[in-house]
Amino acid sequence: MASGTKDAAQVIAELTATNANLREQIRSLEKTLWKRDHPVLRRALSVSDVMRMKKETYPFEGAWEEAFGRPEKNGVWFVWGNSGNGKTSFMLQLCKALSHFGRVAYDSLEEGASLTMKNALMTAGMQDVARRFVLLDRENMQLLSARLGKHKSPDIVVIDSFQYTKMSFKDYEAFKERHANKLLIFVSQADGNKPAGRTAVSVMYDASLKIFVSGFRAISKGRYFGSKGYYTIWEERANIYWGETKE
Structure with missing residues (x-):
């Protein structure tokens, strides 16, 4: 009987661990989907922003x-x-x-x-x-x-x-x-x-x-x-x- 109880406890522990792992995977997937649906937009540049940018060029002559x-x-x-x-x-x-x-x-x-x-x-x-x-x-x-x-x-x-x-x-x-x-x-x-x-x-x-x-x-x-x-x-x-x- 003790052996049977021990086996059941092990099964419960394994199922609990599996469920925890699945919950973690679900949370990770939810984060990925949220990022996909809510992209971080870069700040739009004004004309002044662009004019202030320094670009390296090849100084051809x-x-x-x-x-x-x-x-x-x-x-x-x-x-x-x-x-x-x-x-x-x-x-x-x-x-x-x-x-x-x-x-x-x-x-x-x-x-x-x-x-x-x-x-x-x-x-x-x-x-x-x-x-x-x-x-x-x-x-x-x-x-x-x-x-x-x-x-x-x-x-x-x-x-x-x-x-x-x-x-x-x-x-x-x-x-x-x-x-x-x-x-x-x-x-x-x-x-x-x-x-x-x-x-x-x-x-x-x-x-x-x-x-x-x-x-x-x-x-x-x-x-x-x-x-x-x-x-x-x-x-x-x-x-x-x-x-x-x-x-």
Whole structure:
């Protein structure tokens, strides 16, 4: 009889503990649902609040400022264009200009450390900024993300080209969020005047600076513009393409 009483007591204790655990789970679920239905809203900003904000920018000068003004640091830039229009040359010239403001890594997923890339580096005079520029030879996005997470990692990274990353838009958003303290510049193949592929188009719309390379000019398509709105990559070829050759 005592044994039976003991067994019943154990069952009651176990049921009591189970009920307590269930009550705790219910309370936790209720809190979660309450937070979902009662989101904490951030304070709306007045015009004066926005005007007082100090934003770090890249202090471009000369031709760079005339093309793109002084864009805000970090975030995402997106560059696209068809082959043979000076896209790689532009990217290396841009890297050289940006190297004055931070360390730059160029992840060449498409060309890698090929002879054509070597020649392009030489033509752009990248030896002049060798201490602030590195070329990554087809480093996949997982390895690149690990690199960017390390201490003293590059401040600016070029990913060329977006199509070779195999990223979905969700992958892109996660990568951007993970490295919000970097400037991420995605280079894309083109389909006519638009980036090639639906995901690339979505990333282009999300980017803060959009640059279309055509006829040896890099043309700002938003959201930053200078007095000209374009950067000339190769003046002689650009003049021929755009019909501006002087007689």
